[in-house]
Amino acid sequence: MEKVLKNKIIQTFIEVEPERCKGCLLCVYECPEGVIDVSNKFNSKGWIYVEPLFNEKCTGCKKCAMVCPDLAIKVFLGQEVIAGPTD
Numbered sequence: 001m002e003k004v005l006k007n008k009i010i011q012t013f014i015e016v017e018p019e020r021c022k023g024c025l026l027c028v029y030e031c032p033e034g035v036i037d038v039s040n041k042f043n044s045k046g047w048i049y050v051e052p053l054f055n056e057k058c059t060g061c062k063k064c065a066m067v068c069p070d071l072a073i074k075v076f077l078g079q080e081v082i083a084g085p086t087d
Contacts, residue, residue: 018051021070024070036050
C-alpha cells in the first residue's frame with residue numbers, strides 16, 4: 001500500500017525467502033489484508049512455501065513477520081527493512 005509521508009509516496013511490501021519457509025501458513029492466517037497465499041512451488045527442502053500475491057494491499061503491519069517461526073518474511077517501507085531478519 002502506498003503511504004504519503006511529508007509529500008513523499010512510500011510503498012510498503014513484503015518479501016518471502018522461499019528457502020527459509022516451511023509452509024506453516026501462520027502468516028497467511030495472520031495477515032489482515034490477505035496479502036500472502038500458498039504458492040504452487042516447492043523449495044529445495046521439499047516444502048511448499050508462501051508468497052506475497054497481493055503486495056499492493058500490504059499496510060506494513062508486520063504481523064506476518066512477527067508470527068513467522070523461520071524468519072522467512074521481511075517487511076519493507078520503501079527500501080528500508082522495518083521487520084524481519086536483516087542479514
